[in-house]
Structures are given as structure tokens and as C-alpha cells.
Ligand SMILES: Nc1ncnc2c1ncn2[C@@H]1O[C@H](COP(=O)(O)OP(=O)(O)OP(=O)(O)O)[C@@H](O)[C@H]1O
């Protein structure tokens with residue numbers, strides 16, 4: 001797979017009312033003052049790839065504050081063919097998606113078409129904050145490489161909503177408790193598939209990240225990642241659901257299953273969330289993202305598109321060089337990787353200045369003739 005995003009069009013996406021940006025197939029450096037809209041451009045590329053924002057789960061926040069809908073279009077070349085992706089979204093929050101001018105109904109038909117890894121300051125949440133950030137990390141990664149996973153994940157989420165409704169109905173005595181068995185079996189079926197796939201990916205990541213992290217810390221630190229599942233087998237899953245049934249009927253929510261699972265992260269045998277310093281947590285987050293990148297390369301035999309938001313300024317000189325060498329194709333057996341990096345100044349890019357495409361965000365001319373918002377937003 002040879003993938004190259006040629007341009008992106010934004011209408012009413014965050015601060016960008018009407019914009020078209022063209023990219024080179026190598027390193028693209030987006031530069032501009034604070035609040036000039038650099039991160040918003042990377043967010044739009046990520047959204048086009050995954051139909052999700054890296055910083056919010058409320059899609060309507062992405063609509064320009066003076067508008068009622070947004071529209072994003074991107075054209076890529078993939079294995080020699082053109083790939084046109086379009087997403088519109090209105091205040092109601094519903095997305096309209098097109099792939100090569102054809103309307104598509106399901107997210108899974110677009111996720112994975114243009115694989116991407118996003119390095120952002122928010123990565124720190126993945127190691128510091130609650131388990132939902134680690135689940136999101138895994139779900140986006142696995143969905144991009146395996147669209148059956150996304151299909152099953154959506155199915156599972158639907159079953160959980162239905163089971164929760166059934167739990168409340170049992171409490172209100174409009175449904176017999178025995179009827180819950182039907183939901184339990186469905187939850188176990190879809191849930192076990194998610195657990196197995198996540199366990200498999202975490203064990204692969206564990207292998208990759210161990211090596212990367214050793215290299216990053218000069219051999220001083222070992223990390224290990226461990227998926228912490230709600231249940232290891234169908235039988236133990238069934239048993240857990242049974243044990244919690246009374247309490248769940250009272251609350252009307254399903255409290256066990258992969259939607260509550262976590263990934264434990266250890267450094268030198270200690271829990272990183274509890275005992276890691278800020279710097280250690282940051283380095284582990286970076287190792288995990290690099291692990292994600294290498295894992296995608298193993299899956300696709302090629303690197304995905306890489307987005308770097310503000311990360312360069314946080315790295316020390318050695319690590320910055322390490323990254324720039326990977327991106328510009330000086331390290332390893334690959335050529336340059338198409339990447340998108342935001343920065344307020346060009347100083348960190350001195351060593352590869354002849355190999356980068358510099359995009360001055362404030363200088364991009366507005367582009368009103370690309371407006372296609374109404375047709376696509378629903
Ligand atoms: N829905 C929205 N409508 C209009 N403007 C918005 C919306 N969401 C965010 N913005 C604005 O977009 C501007 C640009 O944000 P962005 O995060 O892209 O800046 P940036 O260039 O990455 O800045 P920095 O260098 O500080 O990271 C901000 O002023 C922000 O308030």
C-alpha cells in the first residue's frame with residue numbers, strides 16, 4: 001500500500017471557514033502563531049481517517065461557531081488509485097460520509113482506508129487518566145487494522161444499551177428476570193471477541209514497546225503492558241454477570257465487560273499511573289505511540305500517515321533527531337514517510353530543512369468555491 005494524502009478541503013471546521021491545503025508526499029510542516037488553526041488541520045485529517053476527533057467525543061464542537069454544519073474532503077492516492085473521502089456533519093450530530101462519491105452508511109467502511117497515527121499532547125491522558133482513554137487507544141488502533149473488530153464493537157455497544165434497558169424493565173417488573181439470559185448470551189458472544197482481539201494486540205504491543213522503550217531510556221527502564229479483562233473465559237464471564245445481576249438490575253447498567261476493561265502499564269515492575277513521574281509517563285506515552293506505529297507497519301507492510309501535534313518541542317535533541325530521521329527516510333529501510341507536523345517555529349527542522357514542505361497556516365488563501373456543506377451534512 002502506497003498512500004499519499006494530496007490535499008484537504010475544510011468548510012466551517014473549527015476556525016477554518018473555507019480552506020484548501022495541498023501537501024507533499026514527504027514531511028509537511030505546518031507553521032503559524034498560536035491559535036492560527038494548525039492543530040485543527042491535523043484534527044481534520046484524523047477525523048477523515050477515523051471519523052473521530054482526538055480531543056473531543058462531541059462532534060458538534062467541531063462545527064464553526066457561526067455555522068450549522070461542517071464539511072471535510074480529502075483526496076489521497078492509494079496504490080496508484082484515487083481515494084476521495086468526504087464527511088459532513090450538522091448540529092444534530094449525524095455524520096454523512098462519502099467514499100469515492102458513494103454515500104456509505106457505516107463508519108467501518110471508511111475507517112482503515114487511510115491509516116493514521118496521531119502523536120499529540122493528549123497522549124499523556126492515555127497513561128495518566130481513567131481506563132476509557134486506554135480503551136479508546138486500543139479501539140482506534142484495532143479498528144484501523146481490522147474492520148470486523150469495529151463491526152463487532154458497534155454490535156456490542158448496541159447490545160449493552162439494549163441490555164441496560166432490559167435491566168430497568170426487570171426492576172420495573174415489566175420484564176421477567178429470565179429474559180435477561182438472552183441478552184447475557186449476546187453480551188458474552190460479542191464481548192469475548194473484543195476481549196480476545198484486544199489481548200492479542202496488547203501482547204503484540206508489549207513485545208514492540210519493550211524494545212522501543214529500552215532504546216528510549218538507554219536501557220534504564222523496562223515497560224510492560226497487560227490487558228486487564230473483565231473475564232478470561234465465557235464461563236467466568238457468565239458467572240460474573242450472574243453475580244452482579246441483582247446490583248445491575250437496581251442500577252439499570254451493565255457493569256462488567258470490555259466497556260469497563262483496562263490496560264495496566266508497568267515500568268520496572270511498578271504501576272505507572274500511581275508511581276511514574278511526569279517525565280516517565282510522557283516517555284511511556286511516546287513509546288506506546290511508537291509501538292502503535294510499528295505495529296501498523298507490521299500489519300500494512302508500510303508506515304501509515306503520521307500526525308505530530310506540538311510533540312517536537314517537547315522532545316530533547318536526541319529524540320527529535322531520531323524522529324526526523326525516521327520521517328525523512330534516513331533511518332531504517334523505508335523512504336520518507338508522509339507526515340504532518342505542527343510547530344510555531346522552524347528551528348527544530350534545521351537538519352532536514354531541504355526535505356520539508358513548509359505550510360504557513362495564516363497565509364493559506366480562503367477557498368470558497370469548494371463549499372459542499374449542505375449536500376453532505378444531514
Ligand atoms: N468550533 C469552533 N469555531 C470557531 N473557532 C474554533 C472552534 N473550535 C476551536 N476554535 C478556535 O480555533 C483556533 C485555532 O485552534 P488550534 O488549536 O488549531 O490552534 P493552533 O494553531 O494549533 O495553536 P497552538 O500553537 O496554540 O497549538 C483557536 O482560537 C480556537 O479557539
Ligand SMILES: [Mg+2]
Pocket residue numbers: 038039040309310342
Ligand atoms: Mg495546536
